Amino acid sequence: MPILTGTNLSLSFGEREILRGVSLSVEPGEKIGIVGRNGTGKSTLLKMLCGLMTPDSGSVSASQGVRVGYLHQNPNLEPDDTLKEATARAFEVVDQLHEQLDGLYHDMAEAKGEALEKLLKEQERIEKAIEAAGGYSNEHKVEMILHGLGFSDDQFDIKVRDLSGGQKARVALGRLLLENPGVLLLDEPTNHLDVAGREWLETFLSEEYPGAVILISHDRYLLDKVVSRIIEVEDGRLLDYPGNYAAFRKQRIERRVTMLRAWEKQQTMFKREEAYIRQYKAGQRAKQAKGRESKLERAKEDALERPVEFDNMKLNLPKAERTGDIVISTRELSKSYPNEDGTTKVLFHDLALHIERGQRWGIIGPNGAGKTTLVRCMLGELDADRGSIKLGSRLAVGYFSQNRDDLDPEKTVYRHIQDTVRKATDERIMMSEQDARNLAGAFLFSGRDQEKQLGVMSGGEQARAVLAGLLASAKNVLVLDEPTNHLDIQASERLEDTLARTHENPMTGEKTEGEFDGTILLISHDRALIDAVCDHILVLDGEGNAEVFPGTYSDWKLTQAERSSGPQVQSKQSKLTEPTISKPASKPMDSGEKSRFSWMPLK
Structure with a gap:
């Protein structure tokens, strides 16, 4: 029997219809993933289900005694609470229920009949609600949740007012998990979680959380492990698919094939009508041709758009100059900074890296471990404390950072792409408007979206525009810092297809070579992206240690599991306290090899 039901829900913002008569029901313990392009109404749906938004029509109902919990994007936390106290406030709900129960006992003593x-x-x-909420406050539960979300014991006493926005979001998530509502609504819960935090959350939700979960996320691995049902929000409708995200993709492709055939049929009809109009426009059937022309124009106004996932979307990226064999090499590279308490935070020390042409490196680690700092040192934007960096010859580096301050808010996406390519190549490449529009289309900008100015675009749209311009700028080295942070799943998969060594056509299964053949340094918490793109993993553990692993992310995870499988191996290798550092080959460097590098002195 459903414990939460939404019936015939509709909502519009002005003339824009967000949801149109949609319905869904949630069974006890059910785990549901909500997917769809950014702006389709996923968050709106969750807010209606928890009562934060009122639909224009329709209703939401929950079974008696079932609490619905929602993860707020801007949590209301007491600034004077410590981190641990703020999380433990989850049990205030239980305390309130016990107060209600005590009052009830008093009334029952005098009641009759x-x-x-x-x-x-x-x-x-009330007793059922107390049981569902987890009973009494449990300090062990609080600490377990906080550890899982990436907090250490020495952070428990930090005041809420001194926490970053991301830390506050994690506290709010921890408190909500401890409240243990019957239906848990999570809107992008992994936004501020590193890889370890994401893995902990997916294990907790799939194996330990007893209630129902409705989850919005662009983390495909999370959706694969946690959910057994996918609801896609598209054009104001809800499309229901059984299974996890991988199963959804297969079913969705079948549906998209049907849509593509409908588009092709419509295009054939348009061409047939256009041929008729051309043939008879000036003849005896001119009146009939004119009528059909008017009808055709009206039909084109409401024409089907070709499913963008099934466009060939060949980017035809310009070929960059071939780099030397060695792209980046570091020796004894070290960086640290002082903490407020007078101690020193070591990010990395004596780091030796040897990055060769064509390799794809995924850089992972906890938040604050120094991943961005490392690549900025490599690019010369920051000075390391000690060590040396050698850059190979003929490098054309494209750097995707989180900073968007240099975007011209008045430019359209295709103009931005044109100008980016022109400036990056010193006007060697002058991209036509049509080529720029084609590239924008490949990055999921429809014809209408291509006319939008950057200043009114969402963070995800801006990120796609920047990535498109970067990839078209004849770069042979890409340094990408969290490129999927603001991207929805479809955009993340489009980027993945572009960067991966091989790409599989979703309709035919045919595999083709990827569209970028250079070197990649990728900082990301998106495990699916790293797994598909990278052939080397660099792990920074947040304690100054590093590990280099030659292989994919899945290979590395398997190795980690094997390391921890036995007590002897576990004591030595399950943690990164004794890192394995990959070092360049010990052969001497002759004069010919030296010519492949340009020195970057460290200040």
Whole structure:
């Protein structure tokens, strides 16, 4: 029997229809993933289900005694609480229920007959709610949740007012998990979680959380492990698919094939009508041709758009100059900074890296471990404390950072792409408007979206525009810092297809070579992206240690599991306290090899 139901829900913002008569029901313990392009109404749906937004029509109902919990994007936390105290406030709900129960016992002592029957039913309801909420406050539960979300014991006493926005979001998530509502609504819960935090959350939700979960996320691995049902929000409708995200992709492709055939049929009809109009426009059937022309124009106004995922979307990226064999080499590279308490935070020390042409490196580690700092040192934007960096010859580096301050808010996306390519190549490449529009289309900008100015675009749209311009700028080295942070799943998969060594056509299964053949340094918490793109993994553990692993992310995870499988191996290798550092080959460097590098002195 459903514990939460939304029936015929509709909502519009002005003339824009967000949801149109949609319905869904949630069973006890069910785990549901909500997917769809940014702006389709996913978050709106969750807010209606928890009562934060009122639909224009329709209704939402929950079973008696079932609490619905929602992860707020801007949590209301007490600034004077410590981190641990703020999380433990989850049990205030239980305390309030116990107060209600105590008052009920007092009333029951004097009640009789029908009044007593009502009080007994209320007692049963409250006791069920207390049981569902997890009973009494449990310090161990609080610490377990906080550790899972990436907090250490020495952070427990930090005041809320001194926490970063991301830390506050993690506290709010921890508190909500401890509240243990019957239905848990999570809107992008992994936004501020590193890889370890994401893995912990997916294990907790799939194996330990007893309630129902409705989850919006662009983390495909999370959706694959946690959910057993996918609801896609598209054009104001809800499309229901059984299974996890991988199963959804297969079913969705079948549906998209049907849509593509409908588009092709419509295009054939348009061409047939255009041929008729051309043939008879000036003849005896001119009147009939004119009528059909008017009808055709109206039909084109509401024409189907070709499913963008099935466009060939060949980017035809300009070929960059071939780099030397060695792209980046570091020796004894070290960087640290002082903490407020006078101690020193070591990010990395004596780091030796040897990055060769064509390799794809995924850089992972906890938040604050120094991943961005490392690549900025490599690019010369920051000075390391000690060590040397050698850059190979003929490098054309494209750097995708989180900074968008240099975007011209008045430019359209295709103009931005044109100008980016022109400036990056010193006007060697002058991209036509049509080529720029084609590239924008390949990055999921429809014809209408291509006319939008950057200043009114969402963070995800701006990120796609920047990535498109970067990839078209004849770069042979890409340094990408969290490129999928603001991207929806479809955009992340488009980027993945572009960067991966091989790409599989979703309709035919045919595999083709990827469209970028250079070197990649990728900082990301998106495990699916790293797994598909990278052939080397660099792990920074946040304690100054590093590990280099030659292989994919899945290979590395398998190795980690094997390391921890036995007590002897576990004591030595399950943690990164004794890192394995990959070092360049010990052969001497002759004069010919030296010519492949340009020195970057460290200040």
